[in-house]
Amino acid sequence: MKRSAPSLYIVLISLVLPAIVVTVSLSATYLFYEAKEGIQRDISQDAERGLKSLNNNIQGLMESYAVNEYEKILANEITLHKHCALLVDDFNLGTILGRSYTTGYIRTPSGNIDEYDAENPESRSHLGNCMDVHEADIISTQGETIGSIRLYTSDERLQAELQDTIRRSLLSTLMICVLMAVLLLILTRRFVINPLEHIMQAIDRTDRMGIPTDAVPERGPSELRKLAHSMNSMITSIRLSQRDLQLQKDTVNHMAHHDALTGLANRTLFNDRLESGIARAQRHDYKLALLVIDLDHFKNINDSLGHNTGDRVLTSITARLSQLIRTDDTLARLGGDEFTIILEGLKDPDEASFLARRVLQSISRPLEIDGHPLYINSSIGISLYPDYGTTAADLLMQADAAMNQAKHEGRNGFRLFNSSLTQNAHERLTLESRLRQALQADELEPFFQPQINTSTGEIEGFEALARWITPEDGLISPGRFIPLAENSGLIETLDLQIMRKAMKHFVHWRKQGLQPGILSVNLNVRHFQNPHLLQVLDHMIADTGFRHQWLEVEVTETQLMSKPEQAIQVLSKLHEAGIRIALDDFGTGYSSLSYLKRLPITKLKIDQSFVRDLPGDQEDASIVKAVIALAKSLGLEVLAEGTETEAQINFLAQNQCDRVQGYFYARPMPAGEALDYLTPDQARA
Incomplete structure (x- = not known):
């Protein structure tokens, strides 16, 4: 009996079912390997992008040795992306420690995040079980390699997605459509939503100035990549501008608090x-x-x-x-x-x-x-x-x-x-105020000390000296108010007031038929820095009826040497006008012969410090003889100050000193006593 032929339905089923099975199997196999390669490629790309992002994030921190900060970034990265391991080699810190320095984290098979221990064999063994490793150098802003970063990927995602692919390949067409829809959603999520979220997260992480601290990830479609690239360029420009502004602020702040020349605190x-x-x-x-x-x-x-x-x-x-x-x-x-x-x-x-x-x-x-x-x-x-x-x-x-x-x-x-200095300072301020008022009221008076010819014993002139007599304190020492006048800028006014009054007395005496000789007045060096000094003296001489040839101005060599060239020009003008010039306190200052021969002086005054111990002190005697000889060789008159004894007068006369001045003949005296000194046998006019 013949066996009945299978029905077409069965045949079709028999033919189609194996074909379907074979087709599905082949398709599943093809999809499996294709999916596996795609997943591995995605994982590799994600790893590379992750490396790039991490490199950008920790570069600056590694340069500033902020280990704790970039370790936090590593921990956050491995937690978010489920890497197998994430390690960083820090060359700078390794140089400081004298050994290699590697830090990072590993994800154990149980899913725990542990710190990587290079000395632990289990940690090293774990790295061998990871699916793949990606490595990149970390380059400093100066172009030097300061470290490297290694990202070990896990096969966890690969296994999970392969199993999901196998399940999807065995489902019916309907399920395939559903899965395709799901896949579409996943892809949309992956390539559009996720990149946008990453951009938003990067923008949300800002510093105190509101500038994003991290670079915007350039992922997803080209449009999103272009957008991320433009935003990164903008952030970089803002950060550079902010840095330049901060540098300018720092520069201005430094200039505001430091001396420009020395760099010291101002x-x-x-x-x-x-x-x-x-x-x-x-x-x-x-x-x-x-x-x-x-x-x-x-x-x-x-x-x-x-x-x-x-x-x-x-x-x-x-x-x-x-x-x-x-x-x-x-x-x-x-x-x-x-x-x-x-x-x-x-x-x-x-x-x-x-x-x-x-x-x-x-x-x-x-x-x-x-x-x-x-x-x-x-x-x-x-x-x-x-x-x-x-x-x-x-x-x-x-x-x-x-x-x-x-x-x-x-x-x-x-x-x-100490407390006495405060009192002294107060007294100086008070005395300066009183001196200023006295000058305004024209209260200072000239005292006159005669200058005597050693050969004849006759008066050849008077030196006018400033004296200040007050109702409260009586005579105030010149040693107190003259330095005060010099330091406070009042000395020029003082000198000119004393000179004017002294000129008036000389004119008055000469009108009485007396011969007071030459009027010698001290002028501070400030006067010789005034190119119009001669005009000032011309006006004063004309106003008082005085004459140029009756006047002798004294200046100390120490003051004169502060600006010798300028002083020489002014003194030359005075000399050409007929005014005599005496160099006071000779021998106590610079005593520069190169300038001495250029100065238009007519007299040298030997300082009293060399006269005081004459004739007993051999050193002083030699100095005085040398000064007299120098003056004679230059054709200058010579006068010795501070003569107090007859022995001093005799020594000076024997050594051809022309004139003397000192207590031996008279102390500085007011104008009335000077008039009596000129006319001892006459009543005061």
Whole structure:
């Protein structure tokens, strides 16, 4: 009996079913391998992009040794993206530690995130079980390799997605359509939504200025990549602009608080440091010292050698002072040639005195400027907190007062402030105010001291000396008010007032038929810096009825040498007008023969310091003889000041000194007594 043929349905099923099975199997196999390659490629691309993003994120942190910060980024990255491991080699830190430095995290098979331990065999073994490894160098902004980053991918995602692909390939057409829809959603999510979310997250992570801290990931379709690239360019431009602005702010801030020439703290920063130092001293119960340092006669350097040389001197002094102070101390330049040092944490005030001595020694060492040695000294004032002052203003005022006292005591020294200096400063201010009022009221008077010819014993002239007699204090010593007038700028007014009054007395005496001789007056060097001095004297002479040939002006050689060229020009004009010129205190200052022969002087005055011990002191006797011989060789008159004994007069006369002046003949006297001296046998007119 023949077997019945299978039905077409069965055949079809038999034919189609195996075909379907084979087709589905082949399709599944093809899809499996294609999916596997695609998944591996995606994982690889994601890893590369992740490396790039991480590289951008941790580059700056690695350059600034912010290890903790980039370790946080690594932990966050491995947590979000489920990498197998994420490691960083830090070359800079390795150099500091003297060994290689590797840090990072691994994801264990159980899903836990553990720190990577290079010494742990299990950690090293875990890296071998990872699916793949991607590595990239970390390059600094200067183009140097400062580290590397390694990203180990896991097969967890690969296995999961392959299983999902197999399930999808075995489903019916309907399910395939559903899966295709799901796949479409996934792809949309992956390539559009996710990149957009990454862009938004990057924009949300900003610094305090509102500028994104991370680069925007350039992922997804080309349009999104272009958008991300444009945003990164914009962020970079903003960040560069912000950096330039900050640099400008820093520069302006530095200029506002530091001296442009020396780079030291200026007065503004000094005041802040001093107030802060006082607060710390009060809080910790220790002493603070303020040193005010002023260079002696620094103006002479600027005037004679130029401000460029003066600036080089200041920078050299700055370098020396900087080597003397501690790190916590403050060195400042308040202006000109005035420096200050703030010493904190003192237990013993002698520490300030010790530093002052070192400063004096350091500054006094010769400076080499353009191959020429310069010798500079300084005067230092010291004030202490809380001994006398408790505020910044008090300490600065006290240190200034102490420094001025050091200058008054001869310079090239230091002085600690005490309460008596405040009283002295107050007295000086009071005396200056009174002197200013006295000059305005024309109260100062000339006193006259005769100048006697050693051969004839006759009066050859008078020197007019300023005297100040007050109802309160009587006669105020010239040693008090003359330096005060010089320092306060009143000396020019004082000199001209005394000269005018002395001229009037001389004219009055001559009208009575008397012969007072030559009127000798002292003029401060400030007058010889005035190119119009001759016009001033011409006007005064014409106004009083005086004559040029009756006048002799005296100037000290020390003052004259401050600006010799300018002084020579002015003195030459006076000499051409018939005014005599005497060089006072000869031998106590520069005594430069090269300038002496160029000065249009008519007389040398031997300083009383060389006359005082004559004739017994052989050294003084030799000096006086040499000065007289020098004057005679130059055709100059010579006068000795401070003669008080007959022995001195005889010695000077024997050695051909033309004239003398001193207490032996008369003390400086008011005009009435001078008139009596001229006319001893006549009643006062």
